[in-house]
Amino acid sequence: MALTLSNSTVPLSPLSTLNENHKLHSCVHIKDLVTRSQESVWICGASSVNRKGTDVISYGDGGENGGGNSGEDVLEELKTFWDDGYGTQTIKDCAVAAMDLITTSDKGPPRWFCPVTCGKPFKDSPLLLYLPGIDGTGTGLGVHIKSLGKVFRVQCLHIPVWDRTPLEGLIEIVEEMMMIEHTLSPNKPIYLLGDSFGGALALAIAARNSTTDLILILANPATSYEKTMIHPLMSVIKSLPEEHYGIFPYAISPFFGNYIKMAMVRSTGRNHMQTLSELPANIRNDLPSLTSLARIVPKDTLAWRLKLVESAAAYANSRLHAITAQVLVIASGNDYMLPSKYEAQRLSRLLKHCEVRLFEENGHTILLESDVNVLSVIKATHMYRRFSKHDILKDFISLSITEFKTSAVDTWWYRLAMGAALFSTMEDGKIVRGLAGIPDEGPVLIVGNHMLMAFDSFPLVMEFHREKKYVLHSLTHPELFNINAEHEDVMIPVTDIMKLGGAIPVSGRNFFRLLAKKSHVLLYPGGVREALHRKGEIGKLFWPEKQEFVRMAVKYGATIIPYGGVGEDDILELIVDYNDIKKIPFLNLMWTAYNQGRKNLREGMGGEIAQQHFHMPYFLPKRPGRVYYLFGKPIITKGKEHMSNDKDYLQELYSQIKCDVKNNMAYLLKKREEDPYRDIVDRFVWLMINGTLDQIPSFET
Incomplete structure (x- = not known):
């Protein structure tokens, strides 16, 4: 392994300089997705570590945008109505960032990066590794990146367009980052947020690392790949002439997601009349981004990525019994690419520790659509923790402004x-x-x-x-x-x-x-x-x-x-x-069975106060x-x-x-x-x- 500084190379033994005062945080910083500059990908105050062909950028303690926990301005907690930035970035911003990545910095092996918009997380924030979908750009978290960046040290995996790293290689890249983090912070959990293909990849990694403290957040995981409409299309894609491939994204675009909900992201929290009045203009602005698949994922790359999806799904499904990690599945009810609703139910039956949150009206691209707040779901399921055990008080995060405005x-x-x-x-x-x-x-x-x-x-x-x-x-x-x-x-x-x-x-x-x-x-x-x-x-x-x-x-x-x-x-x-319920036989039987084994906090007190029957x-x-x-x-x-x-x-x-x-x-x-x-x-x-x-x-x- 070598430590690369500018144009010089200095030998470095593995982990020899890693200690409690020097943590690996962000890898590559991407400019703000809203205010674009010509320099779209850049490294700030970082050293590049090349390990087994994987680029990692580690930030020192004083990095200005490093996302680290050191420094005097690190927050102890988030105040009520903190700004989560939800709605400030949309699918258009994500598509622009993806195009910038693949046109300006898309050579070499897969790498980790942290968007500038993440900012600095509050004290003792755990690491979150985002594993992208079939596009591989790693920008699909844009809608949620500001809120997640407040409470996690976010790292996004970018797989260059022409990279052909096999499944085993991708797993090793993620495991290596996990190993580094576990060495530095053995008492902290590591989060894997997998989107579609990334969800299957996350399950495969969890199956191989049953002793590591992992928490998996899976958005429409592609473990049901064999049942999807895309699976039979592999042969069609291979035989499709290159000059006609540009039509393919337009043909399948209706199945990608709920475009209306994508356009409504920037109107989240506003009144309904204002949302409806802005909707046509939002759809017009976003439409060009919806068909950018042909440019982001060329034909040969798509065929390779589909093989990766198939391999990851098969690998994960054969080892579900070995997964001990906490798992949260965020599933769509209107996913026309994958049977995500039924897959979530299947995973909840087969996995040892699995929670499911279903969003009936959303499509496959659930992370880019409105009415879904990833951090809110993590908080509501009590899956956010900063150390080995969840502490309901220390790990509580107060309401953000978006959570308050969108509360039922x-x-x-x-x-x-x-x-x-x-x-x-x-x-x-x-x-x-x-x-x-x-x-x-x-x-x-x-x-x-x-x-x-x-x-x-x-x-x-x-x-x-x-x-x-x-x-x-x-x-x-x-x-x-x-x-x-x-x-x-x-x-x-x-x-x-x-x-x-x-x-x-x-x-x-x-x-x-x-x-x-x-x-x-x-x-x-x-x-x-x-x-x-x-x-x-x-x-x-x-x-x-x-x-x-x-x-x-x-x-x-x-x-x-x-x-x-x-x-x-x-x-x-x-x-x-x-x-009245006690006089109705079937209702009495149902609620009597329900109360069996339930905790009665007033048991033994006698009188009416002890009659705490749930019904x-x-x-x-x-x-x-x-x-x-x-x-x-x-x-x-x-x-x-x-x-x-x-x-x-x-x-x-x-x-x-x-x-x-x-x-x-x-x-x-x-x-x-x-x-x-x-x-x-x-x-x-x-x-x-x-x-x-x-x-x-x-x-x-």
């Missing part, structure tokens, strides 16, 4: 239907609209009542994000983080929203850690029994007789804020409750009224930490909190009668006149 519980129609009106109480007892009465400095413990199905927590958490710009961690029943396969279609969209918003499984340890971090915590003492209450129990509290959370809150000097919420009776009407009550929606929240006067426990073992004081404080919650609910039930915008029609008229859903008027306090 922040759509205009959901906000209009809920009409959430929040009030808080200042320290002098004055009730004000909004959250001004909630302290910004933690720890803060917010304690309240549950409405039916706990639907009230969604607008509450989102309003905290919107107004206070910080995360409100909701302590949630652990069973909601362990969904059975038969309930995935219903529950996963809900639980994914909860996880992205900061929901944490309720436990004494997690509660302790949140308070120690001075977080804002949302707690519902009534738990499942209160959220799945029966008919005639609206607003009834099912709290334990003895205090559970107060001692911990006092021990950490937390500010406790009792809150009351009402409005369930304006939104839903309960038709079949748990008592799905049946209800009818009403013409929406409005939900209201009142946060009571803050209860300051700072300076009283010494009283955390005083049982009389703790019980008195617990009773005060419970009483305040009831009083807050009673206040709201009375005052909502004075609200001129309690009905959805009145709120809709306000929206049409004022053009905003923020701070729709309510009753006078």
Whole structure:
């Protein structure tokens, strides 16, 4: 091996200079995909290491754009509403970058590069290796590169057009990079993000490296190659005259992906009218890029790449049993190139640790289409971690601006239907609209009542994000983080929203850690029994007789804020409750079986609080009224930490909190009668006149 600096060559023994203070980060930096310059591929402050014919560029500690973790400007964490750059780059930018790569720097063997737009990741970010699809350019991650670059040290594999490295050689190139990273950071996971062919390649690599801590993210993996429409076309491609090959990309372009969703990427997070008005122009701008396959992948190269796909699929399929890595499959429901939906289901059955997220409306080029945010999917499945074990608090990443704008519980129609009106109480007892009465400095413990199905927590958490710009961690029943396969279609969209918003499984340890971090915590003492209450129990509290959370809150000097919420009776009407379910044999049998082995957090307490049976009550929606929240006067426990073992004081404080919650609910039930915008029609008229859903008027306090 040799270390190449400019035009000189200096012998270097393998890994002799690699240590904890000198990490291999980016390989080649590519210019910003949006602002092009004539110099499209360049190396900044880097040394080129040639190992077994593979170009690797390693950055020193002080590289300006090196993407390393050293330096004073490395972030400890990402703040709420951080800019993920989603929508700033599209398929057109990816195609332009690909053409620049193959025209200016496409000689030699496969190599790794890191786009400049990745920027610097935050502290202790793991390595992510992007394995491209059949195009081999490595630019297919452009839509997601800015967001992934914030939390990963991204490396993209580029396979030059005329390179003929066999499958074994490509596997060795990736394994070599993995070996270097594992030597430098043995306690960190290594991510392989494989797109189509890259997905099959990633599985093949994982099968050979069962002892390495790998996490695989597979986008429409090509392990189903034998069932695809392309497989029978190999002979056609070989016999196609060179002068007619230019027609081939146009012929198959309708099968590549959903062009409308590709064009909608840059409109993500905007209102629907604006998106529709911009769509024709976006499609016109992107169309030339959609047919660039003939220039990026010539005929001979395409035939070679298809052989690689076939080999990778066969290799991976024969060794699926050997894969021990965590696997996340991101699959399209409308993939006309591969049967990706059914392949994802097959892989989930055969692999030991496999999660699937299905996007029904997307096509084969899922990474270039709207409505798919790779980082969001990784976060929602709890597959993002920086060390050997996932830490639900340390590895939590707050909502980006795109995640907030595209959340299902922040759509205009959901906000209009809920009409959430929040009030808080200042320290002098004055009730004000909004959250001004909630302290910004933690720890803060917010304690309240549950409405039916706990639907009230969604607008509450989102309003905290919107107004206070910080995360409100909701302590949630652990069973909601362990969904059975038969309930995935219903529950996963809900639980994914909860996880992205900061929901944490309720436990004494997690509660302790949140308070120690001075977080804002949302707690519902009534738990499942209160959220799945029966008919005639609206607003009834099912709290334990003895205090559970107060001692911990006092021990950490937390500010406790009792809150009351009402409005369930304006939104839903309960038709079949748990008592009714027990009288219906097939429903009773189904839910009894479901609850077998489920964790009951109140087991042994006796009384109604212990009746925490999971079930799905049946209800009818009403013409929406409005939900209201009142946060009571803050209860300051700072300076009283010494009283955390005083049982009389703790019980008195617990009773005060419970009483305040009831009083807050009673206040709201009375005052909502004075609200001129309690009905959805009145709120809709306000929206049409004022053009905003923020701070729709309510009753006078």
